[in-house]
Amino acid sequence: MELTYLTYEVRGDVAILGLNRPQKRNAISDAFVEELAMLVRRAESEAKAGVIHGHGPHFCAGLDLAEHVKKTPFEGVHGSRRWHEVFGWMQKGKLPWFAALHGAVVGGGLELASSVHVRVADSTAFFALPEGQRGIFVGGGASVRSARLMGLARMTDMMLTGRSVDVDTAERWNLVQYVVPEGEALEKAIALAAHAATNAEISNYAIINALPRIQDMSTDDGLFVESFIASFTATSPEAEERLNAFLTKKVGKVANPNA
Structure with missing residues (x-):
């Protein structure tokens, strides 16, 4: 398929x-969403991170x-649900996804960015949810994904006032996890993704699929599920190999960021 x-x-x-x-x-x-859907599925068969x-x-x-x-209300509902579905393939699929952000990360752009697992933004990035000023409501998942990143009060403020926030504010609000100089977001995101790709596949899958679900559970339910996932991943052949490599000092210890 030729990409457009x-x-x-x-x-x-x-x-x-x-x-x-x-x-x-x-x-x-x-059409953009449909092309994205095709490429997300393709990436899952050709890569270990995205x-x-x-x-x-x-x-x-x-x-x-x-x-x-130009859409009818019913067409709008179907379009919104398709965004939810495709963005959900990224959020709860097979691969860890990283976003490299610069310039406008606005409306549906913020919704798309909120669907990935780690966000890297350069100093030019700014963030907004202007739907209220357009007479509409968010429809690509922001009421769930973006709100859970930054909190209900901050998202309400952005939607009611049309507030646009800079990258430093976005980092404080947990909308992004890394801030880099202008023009460096893509290479940083690729480096992080390449590092994540070296993890055990079952560990990455558990991290991106179990953690969000556990956050939706009660404390007791979450701890119960955690114990099963921990036991399941720890008994995999790949985990045994990696643990033995650590015990025999074939791999390094956790780096001290203060060193």
Whole structure:
């Protein structure tokens, strides 16, 4: 399939997806979502980790409003549910996903970024949820994913006031985990993804699929599920090999960041 809205490459064990509508600030259309769906599935068969980034001056400025304004309410519901489904493949699929963010990370762009597991932003990035000023409501998962990252009060503020926040504020709010100088987000995200790709596959799968579910459980239920996952992963052949390598000092200890 010839790609129209995204680019795709694999470096080692890392699949790299690039949003490629720079003339539209990488706005997300229905066709864009379908291409993303195809590439997420392709990445799962060709890589061990994934990175998503934006070509041009922005990561993604959100929903393609020119397309959306022509939809009936029922078509809008179906489109929203498709976003939920495809973004959910990233959030709870086979691979750990990393986002490299710069410029506008706005509306649907923030919803897409909230679907991955680790977010790296450079100093040019800014974040907003302007749907309230457009007479609409978030529809790509922000009410669940973005709100759980930054908290209900902060998201309510952003939606009611149209507030745009800079990258340092976004880091304090837990919207991003790494802040780097301008132009360095993509290579940092690729390096992190390559490192994650060296983990045991079963460990990565448990981290990205079990942790979000445990957060939705009661304390007792979460601890019960944790014990089973810990036991299951620890008895895998790969875990035995890695634990023995550590015990025989064939691999290094955890690095001290203060050294």
